[in-house]
Amino acid sequence: MDTEIIDLSLRWAHFAAGIVWVGHNYANVAQRPQWQPVTRSELVDPSNPSFMGRLNREHGLFRWAAVVTWLAGLLILWRRGWLEQALSLDAPFAAIGLGTWIGTLMMLNVWFVLWPHQKKVLGFVPASVEERMRCARVTFLSSRTNTMLSIPLLLMMASTHHGGLVAG
Amino acid sequence: MTADVRTADVRSAAQPAETLRFRPTPFDSALGTVAMGVALTAVLVWLLRHLH
Numbered sequence: 001m002d003t004e005i006i007d008l009s010l011r012w013a014h015f016a017a018g019i020v021w022v023g024h025n026y027a028n029v030a031q032r033p034q035w036q037p038v039t040r041s042e043l044v045d046p047s048n049p050s051f052m053g054r055l056n057r058e059h060g061l062f063r064w065a066a067v068v069t070w071l072a073g074l075l076i077l078w079r080r081g082w083l084e085q086a087l088s089l090d091a092p093f094a095a096i097g098l099g100t101w102i103g104t105l106m107m108l109n110v111w112f113v114l115w116p117h118q119k120k121v122l123g124f125v126p127a128s129v130e131e132r133m134r135c136a137r138v139t140f141l142s143s144r145t146n147t148m149l150s151i152p153l154l155l156m157m158a159s160t161h162h163g164g165l166v167a168g
Numbered sequence: 169m170t171a172d173v174r175t176a177d178v179r180s181a182a183q184p185a186e187t188l189r190f191r192p193t194p195f196d197s198a199l200g201t202v203a204m205g206v207a208l209t210a211v212l213v214w215l216l217r218h219l220h
Binding site for chain 1 (some may be wrong): 181184185186187190193195196197198199201202203204205206209212213216217219220
């Protein structure tokens with residue numbers, strides 16, 4: 001297959017999956033701008049509408065979109081022969097390299113911080129009500145951390161092709 | 169009567185909290201989250217330009 005088609009397809013997948021993933025974070029911030037603590041009554045009654053809403057908002061699509069975004073990004077850099085220099089933050093690739101490190105942190109945050117705690121909040125993994133209430137706070141902070149990290153990440157991605165941050 | 173009131177008081181004191189309280193952070197509001205993101209961006213851009 002034409003190498004340019006592969007590169008274009010990877011970029012397309014990277015953007016599309018990234019929009020699904022980070023768009024989910026921004027939608028959360030817009031819809032629930034303030035911290036809303038989970039209540040005991042919500043957790044002890046699985047038919048509670050608030051709990052049902054929480055359950056319905058959970059979807060594996062967002063977690064897997066994170067993996068697709070991350071993998072496609074790494075593949076783009078690797079195919080172009082930029083990966084090593086980017087990860088070492090060498091001059092012309094420093095911005096996208098920093099973006100790669102931020103994206104890696106965000107992806108690990110989703111899978112190894114947010115998701116294990118979210119499983120307890122939603123009752124997929126047994127836990128006491130107190131622990132589930134505490135886990136809800138951890139998932140909130142983990143999600144907001146990713147929203148915060150996405151702000152510099154998007155700038156690093158944008159600057160790669162359009163310049164402006166680091167002279168090559 | 170007094171005994172009933174005392175029992176009720178004890179029950180109410182033993183009731184577990186409906187929600188847990190946590191130390192507030194800038195992430196507790198949308199504005200705080202965005203402000204943290206912009207501040208982090210400024211620091212990282214400064215570092216990138218400073219190091220290269």
